[in-house]
Amino acid sequence: MFLTRFRLNTARHGSRRLLSSPQAMHAAVMSSFPGVLPTTAPAADAPRTLWRLDERARAEVILYLVSPDRPDLTHLVEQAGWPAVATPDDPGWQTRPYQPFLDRLTAGQHWAFRLTANPVHTIRRKEGEPRKLTAHLTHRHQMGWLLDEERQKRAGFRIAEKPAGRRTLPGGTTHKGHPHHGDRYELSLNDTRSLSFSKSRPGGGNRSRVTLVTATFEGRLEITDPDLLRRTLTHGIGRARAYGCGLLTLAPAPKPARQEAR
Structure with missing residues (x-):
């Protein structure tokens, strides 16, 4: 497994084209692997190629x-990077082996994390109708999607809770008694987007329209099952993984500030 980082030159036309269409970015990402044909589907249980765009500024x-x-x-460097300054030692992107990091994960460790996901659920509008996949649209429901206990258990982690002294509201609840996810947990929802783009049909013909909602989460987690978490990190979480969703990344968690002695 490998972890790669590439900064896009947003002043270039190629970057703007890629940033405007997850379908175009997906195609560019998959073209980075000469041994993978466009029609090759990954084995059901095999690690897959995951990608995510982080817009820091x-x-x-x-x-x-x-x-x-x-x-x-x-x-990608030629289309959306800085090809004139690329060298053999610095080709314009950074890749490093990922497996040594994965092997160091153990139960009980705390990590900061970032995830862009496609929070969805199924609903039935009328009795007897088949259930339909629908996006979560509100902040509370999107947070609740990631905070679902079964989802966290399957992924091998637990979202950390804030100490009681750092919660704005008593018990982390609103005045109506409903869960106030952003106050109780070390979790924030930093960006929500509704995306709509064209997708080519197999064999050509008319292009179909894809619409999806993405949510970008940041927070702190505790590892509960290292093997399950390793699978999550290499297989993704949730749907729309071909379109920049599902990649969970970890970073050292900042140490909590010490409380002043009273």
């Missing part, structure tokens, strides 16, 4: 990749 957009094979991003 208007001119700083980072593409992250987690992949079973080492990628070659030469075409």
